[in-house]
Amino acid sequence: MTQRIYIINGPNLNLLGRREPGIYGSDTLEDIELRCREAGAAADLDIEFRQSNHEGQIVDWIQEAIDDADAIVINAAAYTHTSVAIHDALLAYPGYVVELHISNPHLRESFRHVSYVSTAADAVVAGLGTVGYELIIPIVKSLLADQAVASS
């Protein structure tokens, strides 16, 4: 059975390519989704790519992933620094969680120094630019394969 990854994107990422391109680059979220689908096809993974500006919607999607996805890649954007609800939902998720950021958020304003997502994630990837999305997909595939070997 093909394994599935949820790629969940948080607030304002729908404006990518138009918002502060000096920090986030000129790629749009649609460009990233397309490249994720290509990377998913190459790695034989189902990609469920979503974006919401609403915290509760993101919590609902993480809960949906409990029965539907083998791994979550989450860019919670600004909610990274505020959302205890997303932290708790991720702790309830039994699969592999990678926190992803396009820039290196902790080096900007001091209010971005605290991350509620990082302590609930297995891994954190930041500051690789938009290419981080497509590169993490085959890595998640390898991690899932290693896990399967270890538990067999």
Place this chain on the structure above:
Amino acid sequence: MNNVLILNGAGLADLAPYKDGHGVTLTLSGIKTECESMCRQLGLVLDFRQTDDPDEMFRWISKDSEAFGGVIINPVGHSRAAIQVFDLYHSAIQKLASLKKPIIEVHLGNVYRQGDDVTGPLLKPVREMGFICGLGKYSYLLALQAIARKLNPGAHAGPA
């Protein structure tokens, strides 16, 4: 410059206490072998080093790294180090970043889950630096792929 310098800090020569999350013990030589094989696939030349001596580490970061296209550093405790040690690290990295080279800090484990005060700021030297933690050996392999993309932005063919 298609060469990459990987620097490993204090204590990494012995990874015996480190398990990759599936109960498999990693070794630094095992990680080096995988990095070499990844570099061959990506067309990169690798120089892989480890030291327990902080002075040597700062020398490598501030001097030796200038001869490389990209640099990957596992600084171990520097993200939560005493401020003087961090300041040294910070200025060495800042100098490197000013040369516009891709630099990525990597950690085997998720450093946010280590220690008591996990809500405190994690010190990172410069915004231009990439950051990867918690992927075990894949932290290094992902960093190499990201650097290959930076050095050859046109090349989309990744390793199989």
